[in-house]
Amino acid sequence: GAVVSQHPSRVICKSGTSVKIECRSLDFQATTMFWYRQFPKQSLMLMATSNEGSKATYEQGVEKDKFLINHASLTLSTLTVTSAHPEDSSFYICSAKPAAGPDTQYFGPGTRLTVL
Amino acid sequence: KNEVEQSPQNLTAQEGEFITINCSYSVGISALHWLQQHPGGGIVSLFMLSSGKKKHGRLIATINIQEKHSSLHITASHPRDSAVYICAVNSGGGADGLTFGKGTHLIIQP
Numbered sequence: 001g002a003v004v005s006q007h008p009s010r011v012i013c014k015s016g017t018s019v020k021i022e023c024r025s026l027d028f029q030a031t032t033m034f035w036y037r038q039f040p041k042q043s044l045m046l047m048a049t050s051n052e053g054s055k056a057t058y059e060q061g062v063e064k065d066k067f068l069i070n071h072a073s074l075t076l077s078t079l080t081v082t083s084a085h086p087e088d089s090s091f092y093i094c095s096a097k098p099a100a101g102p103d104t105q106y107f108g109p110g111t112r113l114t115v116l
Numbered sequence: 117k118n119e120v121e122q123s124p125q126n127l128t129a130q131e132g133e134f135i136t137i138n139c140s141y142s143v144g145i146s147a148l149h150w151l152q153q154h155p156g157g158g159i160v161s162l163f164m165l166s167s168g169k170k171k172h173g174r175l176i177a178t179i180n181i182q183e184k185h186s187s188l189h190i191t192a193s194h195p196r197d198s199a200v201y202i203c204a205v206n207s208g209g210g211a212d213g214l215t216f217g218k219g220t221h222l223i224i225q226p
Contacts, residue, residue, distance in 0.1 A: 034213045038157075043202070046213035059213075091157050095214075103147065105214065107159040 002028050004096050006108035013084055014116055021079045021111045023094030029074035030096035034105065035067075038091040050077045074099060084115040118143040118207045122217035130225055135190040137220045139203030142184065149214060150177050150188045151202040159202075162188070193224045 003026040013019050023033055032051050036044045048069050050056045056069035068080040077096075081088055091112055095105040119142040129135055139148070150162040163170050163177040165186070170177050174193075179186040190197055200221050204214040 036213075043216040043218045044204075044214075046215070049213050093157075093159060102164070104149070104161065104164045107151070107161060109156075109158040112157065 002096075002098065002101075002106040004094065004106045004108040006092075006094055006111050008111060009109060010112045010114075012114045012116065015085055016083055018080055018082045019084055019113060021081075021092055021094075021113075023077045023079070023096070023108050025075045025096040025098075025106070028096075028101070028106075029099040030077075031074065031099045032097040033071060033077040034095045034097075035069060035077075035079050036093045036095070038093065038110075044093065047079075081113065084113070086115045089113055089115045118145065118205055118215045120203055120205055120215055120217040122201075122203050122220050124220060125218065126221045126223075128223045128225065129193060131194060133193050133224075135193050135197070135222065135224075137188045137201050137203075137222070139186045139188070139217055140184055141203075141205050141215075143207055144181075144184070145205040145207055146212075147206040148179055148186050149204040149206075150186075151204060153200040153202055153219065155199075162201075190222075195224045195226050198223050 005024045007022045035047045038044045047062045048056045048058045050069050050071040052071050058064045071077040093110040094108045121140050123138045147166045149164050152160045174191045176189040200219040202219045203217040
């Protein structure tokens with residue numbers, strides 16, 4: 001079946017540093033990838049929609065200069081949290097929509113970010 | 117913006133019981149997803165449906181487009197079914213990001 005991986009699965013960093021999270025579709029091409037964020041005991045929230053070869057579309061309230069998204073190929077999207085602060089600590093999940101086949105999204109396992 | 121409501125928020129049941137989780141939404145959708153999130157956070161997509169009913173093993177999902185309501189049923193529940201079940205909707209075309217409910221925390225006791 002369709003598999004989406006994320007790397008790293010966990011990351012702890014100091015305040016002020018930048019962290020890059022990778023999302024890969026392993027056995028299919030994804031024209032669109034989505035980035036979600038989940039704070040403890042809250043529902044997932046869409047942060048941005050990433051289309052291969054074009055700029056990401058950010059949801060209201062999500063700072064595009066802080067959360068840099070690059071979707072350079074049909075199998076890879078990256079999210080970089082720049083100048084991370086403790087309030088950015090969260091669970092970040094990506095999903096990928098196949099270029100062909102079922103009209104659905106496949107989810108990555110998530111990345112737990114802790115900013116000290 | 118679509119509002120997605122799930123009920124119940126928490127559910128504890130005994131092994132073998134029939135489980136129903138409900139989801140309602142406020143605006144017409146193109147598709148509804150039922151997801152399962154395990155304690156580590158990883159998410160598995162259980163169903164995507166836009167009409168009718170789907171069945172996979174002991175899981176059944178139904179949707180009523182007119183009433184803007186969906187249900188997820190688990191038959192012969194088992195402790196390994198313990199997880200958070202999340203309803204999510206596509207408000208536009210399939211390329212839209214999802215809007216999520218808050219989830220239902222299910223515990224099945226042996």
